[in-house]
Amino acid sequence: MPLTLGLIGSGAIGTSLARLAVAAGLDVLLSNSRGPETLADLVADLGGHARAVTPAEAARSGDLVVVTIPLKAYDQLPVDALAHKTVLDTMNYYPQRDGRMAELDEDELTSGGLLQRHLARSRVVKVFNNIGAHQLFTLARPTGAPDRSALPIAGDDAPAKEEAVRLLDTLGYDAVDIGPLTESWRTDPGTPVAGPAYLGEAPAGLTPQEWFHWASTTTGNPLPAERVLELTKTAVRGPAGGVFPPGADG
Numbered sequence: 001m002p003l004t005l006g007l008i009g010s011g012a013i014g015t016s017l018a019r020l021a022v023a024a025g026l027d028v029l030l031s032n033s034r035g036p037e038t039l040a041d042l043v044a045d046l047g048g049h050a051r052a053v054t055p056a057e058a059a060r061s062g063d064l065v066v067v068t069i070p071l072k073a074y075d076q077l078p079v080d081a082l083a084h085k086t087v088l089d090t091m092n093y094y095p096q097r098d099g100r101m102a103e104l105d106e107d108e109l110t111s112g113g114l115l116q117r118h119l120a121r122s123r124v125v126k127v128f129n130n131i132g133a134h135q136l137f138t139l140a141r142p143t144g145a146p147d148r149s150a151l152p153i154a155g156d157d158a159p160a161k162e163e164a165v166r167l168l169d170t171l172g173y174d175a176v177d178i179g180p181l182t183e184s185w186r187t188d189p190g191t192p193v194a195g196p197a198y199l200g201e202a203p204a205g206l207t208p209q210e211w212f213h214w215a216s217t218t219t220g221n222p223l224p225a226e227r228v229l230e231l232t233k234t235a236v237r238g239p240a241g242g243v244f245p246p247g248a249d250g
Contacts, residue, residue, distance in 0.1 A: 003027055005167070006062020008055045008077065009069035010039055012133030013090050017066060018042070020140055020171040022049045031058040033073070056081045064088060064167055066128070067115070072098035074115050083121035086160040088167075090128040091115065092189050094244040104240045111188070112154060112181040123160035126184040127153045127168070127175075130194040135220035139198060140172025150174035150225035152193060152232055154184035176228045186235040189242025193231035198223050 004027040007014045011032075018028045028050045030039050036052035043050045059065055059081035067077060068090040093104050093111045103109045109117070112126035128136065131151060141148040151173050155161045165175040178186055187193055200221030202214055 004029060004061060004063045006058035006065040007031060008058050008065060008067050009090075010042065011068065013128060013136065014066065014068040015042065016133045016137040017068070017128065017171070018046055018050060019137055022046050024170045024172075025049070026170070027051075029053045029058040029062055031055040033069070033076075059085065064163060066090060068128070070094075070097060071101075071111055071114075075118055077115075077119065079119060079121070082119050085122050086157075086163045087115070087119055087122045087124050088128065088164060089115050089124050089126050092129050093241045094189070095241040097244045101240075107185075107237065107240065110181055110184045112184040116156065116181055123155065123157040124181065125153055125155035125157075125160050125164040126181060126187065127151060127164055130187040130191070131198050132195055132215060132220070134216055134218070135198045138219045139222060141222075142172065143169055147222040148172070148174055149198065149223045150176050150228045152176045152178045152187050152228055154178050154181055154187070156180045174225045176225050176232070178229075178232045185237055185240075186232040188240075190238065191232075191235040193223075193228055193235070194242075197221075197227075197231060 005021045006029045007018060008031055010030045018030055021028045030052050031054055039052035043052045056078045059078045065085050066088045071091040071093050089112050091111055112124055116124040139149045151168060153161055153164050153175050161177060168175045198220045199215055199218060202211055
């Protein structure tokens with residue numbers, strides 16, 4: 001099990017992962033595009049197992065590195081510092097935020113495949129992209145818990161996926177391997193296993209803004225491995241890209 005988790009991006013998903021990792025006894029290196037000093041309050045809240053660094057340092061020093069930034073910034077990642085690392089990719093394609101990307105629109109690549117091409121010397125695993133940040137934190141359970149949820153993973157490198165599985169277990173989740181990065185579209189926004197699958201039934205009559213507020217605060221609904229596998233198998237590939245949620249990390 002890796003001792004240090006590097007985070008490039010410290011928004012909602014990154015913060016939830018940091019909290020889970022610290023609770024599990026891992027050391028965490030947090031970074032963002034604005035500089036380590038902007039993470040002082042979060043690091044103080046997380047305690048002695050967390051430290052704020054630059055993205056390059058998080059890449060170099062993390063045993064596993066999570067990339068959780070807007071997809072439009074993928075080409076700014078430190079390629080050399082991430083070489084030979086397992087990189088966990090949480091990014092989703094939102095055209096209204098990221099701009100149109102022809103290769104994704106034409107299904108020539110998945111977002112994970114786009115990142116793998118950019119990080120040609122790294123081992124990319126798509127994970128954590130199909131669950132809300134709040135539910136990622138609140139649904140974590142110990143190994144063997146009857147209400148434990150699972151998360152899908154996709155990647156082209158078997159040992160890297162094994163690393164991702166071990167990390168998921170440590171953080172409180174089972175894993176469902178759905179295949180190579182070419183299949184990672186099955187977890188994109190709008191697919192059956194994305195977001196709402198972990199939410200449960202929403203109160204009736206909510207406006208879109210009210211729904212997004214509810215979705216960002218509700219504890220969520222456990223989703224076991226067999227259900228995750230079923231939902232990914234029933235996915236039908238539609239137009240690329242999701243609708244960017246109001247108030248989500250930019």
